[in-house]
Amino acid sequence: MRFQVVVEVRGRAGIADPEGQTIERALPALGFSGASSVHVGKVVRFDLEASGQSAAEQEAREMCDRLLANPVIEEADVTVRPAEPGP
Amino acid sequence: MRFQVVVEVRGRAGIADPEGQTIERALPALGFSGASSVHVGKVVRFDLEASGQSAAEQEAREMCDRLLANPVIEEADVTVRPAEPGP
Numbered sequence: 001m002r003f004q005v006v007v008e009v010r011g012r013a014g015i016a017d018p019e020g021q022t023i024e025r026a027l028p029a030l031g032f033s034g035a036s037s038v039h040v041g042k043v044v045r046f047d048l049e050a051s052g053q054s055a056a057e058q059e060a061r062e063m064c065d066r067l068l069a070n071p072v073i074e075e076a077d078v079t080v081r082p083a084e085p086g087p
Numbered sequence: 088m089r090f091q092v093v094v095e096v097r098g099r100a101g102i103a104d105p106e107g108q109t110i111e112r113a114l115p116a117l118g119f120s121g122a123s124s125v126h127v128g129k130v131v132r133f134d135l136e137a138s139g140q141s142a143a144e145q146e147a148r149e150m151c152d153r154l155l156a157n158p159v160i161e162e163a164d165v166t167v168r169p170a171e172p173g174p
Contacts, residue, residue, distance in 0.1 A: 001163075005122075006108070008130055010130070010132075014106065018113075020131070020133075022098045022153070023131065023154065024133070027150065027154065029152075030153055030154060032146060032149070032150055034135050034137055034146070035092075035133045035134065035136075035150070036133065036134045036135075036136075036137035037133055037134045038132070038133040039090070039131070039132045039133070040129060040130070040131050040132075041129070041130045041131075041132070042127060042129060042130065043095055043097070043127070043128045043129065043130045044107075044110065044121045044125065044126070044127050044128075045097075045126045045127075045128070046100050046111075046123065046124055046125040046126070047122065047123045048109075048121050048122050048123075049121035049122075049123075055170060056098075059119060059121065062119070063114065063119055063122070063169060066117055066174055067110065067114065067117060068110070072118075080095075
């Protein structure tokens with residue numbers, strides 16, 4: 001079965017987020033005054049061939065631990081759903 | 088009202104995605120053989136104070152066009168939902 005995987009990687013609480021801070025400072029200068037707590041992360045999307053939903057989730061989680069995220073400073077959310085059938 | 092905004096920015100179709108290609112080549116070397124179509128993007132999360140859902144969506148969309156994404160090479164998905172009440 002084919003699954004669509006979305007991995008969102010973001011810095012752990014307390015880890016500096018200079019890109020988020022820069023955006024937060026820049027928005028008021030552009031006239032946007034209501035934004036706060038800006039955080040920037042990374043998102044990795046891919047298709048995954050696996051035997052089932054739980055196998056796909058486990059494999060994606062292992063990919064995070066070994067390649068996609070640095071667990072010392074980052075945390076990752078993994079979302080797996082069955083791929084829509086192609087045309 | 089306070090809203091939570093999630094903006095996902097990714098390269099348009101046809102724009103080179105070297106980070107995604109690198110991940111796609113690296114995964115088989117780590118023993119993960121089932122992944123394909125790997126794409127890497129950016130995600131920006133923030134809180135937004137606005138008068139209502141549609142106002143928040145419009146403001147977040149304008150932020151994308153003016154700062155968060157480069158519309159020439161990137162496309163952005165904006166998700167706005169009411170913030171959960173704090174503790």
